Amino acid sequence: MSWKTVLNEIKSSDGVLEVVDARCPNEFRSKRLEELFNEWEKPFWIIINKVDIVPKAFADRSKKFLKENSDAVDVVHVSSKKFYGFWILRRSLKSYFRDNKAKLVVVGFPNVGKSSLINMLAQCTVVSTAPVPGHTKGKQWIRISSKLLLSDTPGVIPKEFASRDWAKILFPDDVEESAFILLEKIKNAEGSNFEELYGFSPEPSEETLERIALKFRFLKKGGEPDTNRAATKLLNDWNNCKLTAWWL
Ligand SMILES: Nc1nc2c(ncn2[C@@H]2O[C@H](COP(=O)(O)OP(=O)(O)O)[C@@H](O)[C@H]2O)c(=O)[nH]1
Ligand SMILES: [Mg+2]
Incomplete structure (x- = not known):
C-alpha cells in the first residue's frame, strides 16, 4: 500500500x-x-x-x-x-x-x-x-x-518517518553499525533480557559482537569470530521479539 x-x-x-x-x-x-x-x-x-x-x-x-x-x-x-x-x-x-x-x-x-x-x-x-x-x-x-x-x-x-536509529535497526545497510545503535538503546533501557540470552551485559562495542559470535560459534574460516553474523543475529533477535528491553 x-x-x-x-x-x-x-x-x-x-x-x-x-x-x-x-x-x-x-x-x-x-x-x-x-x-x-x-x-x-x-x-x-x-x-x-x-x-x-x-x-x-x-x-x-x-x-x-x-x-x-x-x-x-x-x-x-x-x-x-x-x-x-x-x-x-x-x-x-x-x-x-x-x-x-x-x-x-x-x-x-x-x-x-x-x-x-x-x-x-x-x-x-x-x-x-x-x-x-x-x-x-x-x-x-x-x-x-x-x-x-x-x-x-x-x-x-x-x-523514512521513523527516527534514523529505528530505520537503521529495522532495515540495516551496515549490520554492525545497526547492532551498535541497538546495543546503545538496550544499555540505556530500564531493563532487558540481554544478559539472560547472551550471558554478559550489553555494551555497544566490537567486543560484544565478538563474544556473541564465540558463544554461538559463528566463526570465519580461520577461526576468527564472525561479528557480521553476530550483529545479524542480534538484530533478528530484537525484530522477532526474542530480545526485549523497555523504556518510555
Ligand atoms: N512476542 C510477541 N511477538 C509479536 C507480537 N505481535 C507480533 N509479534 C512479532 O513481531 C514481529 C512483527 O510482526 P508483524 O505482525 O509481521 O508486524 P508488522 O510488520 O507490523 O505487520 C513478528 O516476528 C511477530 O511474530 C506479540 O504480541 N507478541
Ligand atoms: Mg505486516
Missing part, C-alpha cells in the same frame, strides 16, 4: 488503530499521523502490542503515560501472539461508537505487529472475514462486532 493510499484509507475511515511496540511504545508513535487524525477528526486508539514481552508494571506505566500524553480515545494492551486484549479492545470501540456503524483501519511502523494484530482479530471473531459489497474487489473486512468493520490491510508508515 502506498503512503498516499494509506492516507486515503484513513480519510475514508471512521477511526484508526495506531499500533506501537510495547518495548518502547512512545518511540513508535507517529506524531505526524496523530496530528492528521486530529485535523481530520478521526478518533484513534493506541494499541500497545507485544505486552507479553515486557513486565506488567512497565506496560501499566506506559499505558498511563500515553493516556495522559496523547489525544487517543483509549490506550489498550494487546498481545497478538497470546491472543490477549481482543475483548478489551472491542469493548472500548463499542463504548465509543455505541450503535453506529464504523470502519476502522490499522496503521503503524514496520514490525510493530500490525499483521499479527489483524490476524488475531480475524481469528477471534466468529464471522471472520466478509467482503463488503461496493468495495474494491479483493479487499476484505473483518467484522469485529455487528457494527464494527476492520480493514484487513494494514497501513504501513514509511520507514
